[in-house]
Amino acid sequence: MQHDPAGMAPVLYSIAAVERDTGLSKDTLRVWERRYGFPRPERDAAGDRCYPADQVERLRTIRRLMDAGHRPGRIVGLAPQELQNLGGAESPPEPPAMVPAPEGVAEQVLEGLRAVEQHDMYALRHMLGQAALRMGLVRFVTTLVAPLTTAVGEAWVQGRIQVYEEHLYTECMTGVLRNAIAAVPAPAPDAAPRVLLTTLPQEAHGLGLLMAQALLALEGCHCLSLGPQTPIADIVRAVQAERTDIVALSFSSVMGPQAVHAGLKTLRAQLAPKVQVWAGGRGAAQGVRGLAGVRALPVLGELHSEVARWRAQHATA
Secondary structure, three states: OOEOOOOOOEOEEEHHHHHHHHOOOHHHHHHHHHHHOOOOOEEOOOOOEEEEHHHHHHHHHHHHHHHOOOOHHHHOOOOHHHHHHHHHHHOOOOOOOOOOOOOOHHHHHHHHHHHHHOOOHHHHHHHHHHHHHHHOHHHHHHHHHHHHHHHHHHHHHOOOOOHHHHHHHHHHHHHHHHHHHHOOOOOOOOOOOEEEEEOOOOOOOOHHHHHHHHHHHHOOOEEEEEEOOOOHHHHHHHHHHHOOOEEEEEOOOOOOHHHHHHHHHHHHHHOOOOOEEEEEOOOOHHHHOOOOOEEEEOOHHHHHHHHHHHHHHOOOO
């Protein structure tokens, strides 16, 4: 355990510091404390929660396993050694460094989550619309929409919201993102790359597609979205008919790594070698491991550099 410079008291972290360090919201930490008996915070002189360093490290491990597709209910109560064994057995990739969110965004995420829990879609839509105007589309999508969508998903897993409440959020956010995409100037007819966006039949979540489409539209890409759950044979037909350069697929943590791997392997085998396959979302990283010809993009912010890389490769053509 870490100690202060005088070698006396152990270092304790506030709940706000743990939220920033692990990416787990304060509400999530409190719910886990009640439901699973972990974490077990101490209390400072003011009675506020504070966390020892060993618990923060354990929370980091849990978050990495969640990013690899594990459900909180199955891993939060595990002992530290069990978590390490699970991580070692599956060798989950290290998560990319988190980009610090602009000041006030964490509060907006909590505000949005409260609006969902209270079924106040008018308040949520207003907050999102104002945030989009202030932040610009890239920062809006990457630093507010993405973490808010993750928070809503975690709230559903924890039983804090029902399926219909998640659907209310999805419909509201879908409208906001579609309006934002419609405001982006249309690309030139010969714009490249030509990107087809969809999900495999087992993946019903489509917000990831809209987030990716918004960022790709800003890059001047020619985007064609088929929405979620497109059969592989139809994806292949659409690629051929639309002269697609890239197939971009989104995967939530609901779809297991084996299903992700099998679906991507089947799709990759049916596409021409020149067509690139990009897999994004929290459920993509582990399913792509060991699969040739598929690029994992777990972070939305990577799309800018990936588009630039594609254009550099095809500049001579």
